[in-house]
Amino acid sequence: MSNSARNSTKHVKLFIPGPTEVRPEILDAQTEWMVGHRMPECIDLIGQIRPKLAQVFFTDAPILISASSGTGFWEGAVRNCVSRKVLNCVNGAFSDRWREVTEANGKANEVLEVEWGQPVLPEQVAERLATGEFDAVTVVHNETSTGVTSPIQEIAQAVRQLPNGDDIIIMVDSVSGLSGAELRTDAWGLDVVLTASQKAFALPPGLAFCSVSPRAMAKARTVANRGYYFDFITMEKYLVKNQTPATPAVSLLFALNRQLDDMLAEGMENRFARHLAMRDATIAWAKSQGFTLFPAPGYESPTMTCVNNNLGLEVSALNAYLRSQGMALSNGYGSRLKNKTFRIAHMGDLQMADIAALFAGINQYLAQTPPAASF
């Protein structure tokens, strides 16, 4: 399908942290003829997807696939893997929402509060878990509200060193990290890793993925009231037959299969390196314009940059200008960070040339509307 055939909406290139830009060939892959999810064609499709997804997650564990956004697996993770008490690590709006989901599901919890802009650190987590009361911990890899990446590998190491460390289910949200920011599920000893299609996977929204380690699956078998749609045991029972318990988002699976081929052709190491290079270029551009960064130094996300609006730009006016040029970035997240920061996603299939075009657009706006005048 040509781009001009997609004429119901004007193309605005997305530099927002989800949904991210989707390439035309991936959009087109969704237009395959429909198949039934119990038909051999769909079983074969999921059979092709599973080993590729495993390479992207760096795991041999089952990766559950659901027709939902990432939020679904937040609920699934706490419903399936917590029976005593969970420690919710909160360093931004999304990690706080996982806390909210935990409480909405009636699970006992405590909260490790970390200042926004800071990472969750291994020693903080280990200190809280050392009481021995907890059987699980939730942590967000890439906090999309603040642009901070937490050191998941080191956090997991610190947890496993605790006397009861092998009994603690380590649950990681990498919704805006996975496949762009390095994450190695098995090598890092992570039990539950969840993500969604509309971020670094550069797919349309509507699919979520969740790897479940043997330890987490064994735990789920002991937990009552796992819920229905996200019952890990039922989902795995179907997954091993290359099926899902309920109807999957078949068109999105076609797109996923095509996108996984392209991701693996690029190579995961190259993909991580490309994201880091775009991150570094974005930081360099921001500093060259006199902006400072919201994240603590050393923890800046590879997939998106949260820039302090220390020059006093009118972010909505900047974005209106960018939209007239066919681009969009994001304001700061929520009442705490809106207008105080703005966010540039360099995520998914975006290339260095794309972000260079964005910087040129912002520079043009700054030249026309100097910050002092716009504030």
Ligand SMILES: Cc1ncc(COP(=O)(O)O)c(C=O)c1O
């Ligand atoms: C870090 C993080 N976790 C979870 C979510 C929620 O995911 P979804 O919107 O796919 O339900 C988001 C959404 O932006 C996110 O950035």
